[in-house]
Amino acid sequence: MKDLKEIFEERRSVNFFDKNKDLDEETLEKIIDLAVLTPSAFNLQPWEIIAVKSKEAKEKLYDVALKQPKILDAPVTLIMVGDKNGYKEDNPAWWYMKDVGMPDDKIQGSIDFAKNVLYNTDLKANNFAVRNTSFLCMSIMYAAKYYGVDSHAMIGFEEDKLKEAFGIPEDKVVVLLISLGYFDESKTLYPRLKRNGYEKIVKVV
Numbered sequence: 598m599k600d601l602k603e604i605f606e607e608r609r610s611v612n613f614f615d616k617n618k619d620l621d622e623e624t625l626e627k628i629i630d631l632a633v634l635t636p637s638a639f640n641l642q643p644w645e646i647i648a649v650k651s652k653e654a655k656e657k658l659y660d661v662a663l664k665q666p667k668i669l670d671a672p673v674t675l676i677m678v679g680d681k682n683g684y685k686e687d688n689p690a691w692w693y694m695k696d697v698g699m700p701d702d703k704i705q706g707s708i709d710f711a712k713n714v715l716y717n718t719d720l721k722a723n724n725f726a727v728r729n730t731s732f733l734c735m736s737i738m739y740a741a742k743y744y745g746v747d748s749h750a751m752i753g754f755e756e757d758k759l760k761e762a763f764g765i766p767e768d769k770v771v772v773l774l775i776s777l778g779y780f781d782e783s784k785t786l787y788p789r790l791k792r793n794g795y796e797k798i799v800k801v802v
């Protein structure tokens with residue numbers, strides 16, 4: 598079993614997926630059910646996922662995602678959708694706090710604060726959806742690696758066309774595409790690109 602450090606070190610964006618290797622439903626379910634342990638603001642989990650698996654759906658996605666071949670080659674590509682309205686009162690996840698003993702008036706106070714202060718503009722609501730869903734995206738890629746599955750994140754898509762093609766409403770944000778499957782061992786990936794480390798990015802104040 599891989600430890601977390603190995604998972605970090607070995608995950609790569611796999612440009613080439615083995616077309617002949619399927620990803621079984623059970624493994625996909627395990628990946629998602631592990632990844633949802635990711636944190637989200639107030640535990641609101643403002644996201645949903647469309648798993649693109651059929652030939653027809655893959656072709657539709659391929660056409661609105663810069664014709665990136667991995668969408669056709671990978672057994673599944675996840676459309677990661679964030680909900681700009683996920684902070685509103687009608688999200689039942691607000692009340693999950695009740696299960697652990699949070700009083701109703703405290704929960705209602707958080708709902709009001711979210712509505713009136715934290716997410717009271719369209720930009721803030723959009724950031725809410727993107728921030729939270731981005732955590733889930735990364736968790737899915739690491740969870741996949743834990744189960745021996747490779748991934749590739751893609752932001753290269755035309756959001757309006759993608760939404761239209763898959764019936765995603767206006768108040769949702771397409772945060773990312775994640776292809777999942779197995780690296781085509783006959784291909785070679787370029788070496789991992791250099792990262793800026795502590796020295797360069799941390800300012801201690």
Ligand SMILES: Cc1cc2nc3c(=O)[nH]c(=O)nc-3n(C[C@H](O)[C@H](O)[C@H](O)COP(=O)(O)O)c2cc1C
Nearest residue numbers: 608609610611665749750751752753754773789790
């Ligand atoms: C938000 C995001 C969007 C990306 N979009 C694309 C994309 O559209 N097409 C692509 O080929 N790679 C895409 N990538 C992959 C990056 O190029 C890749 O993660 C980076 O070069 C580092 O390589 P590594 O993941 O193998 O460490 C994306 C990665 C992220 C995190």
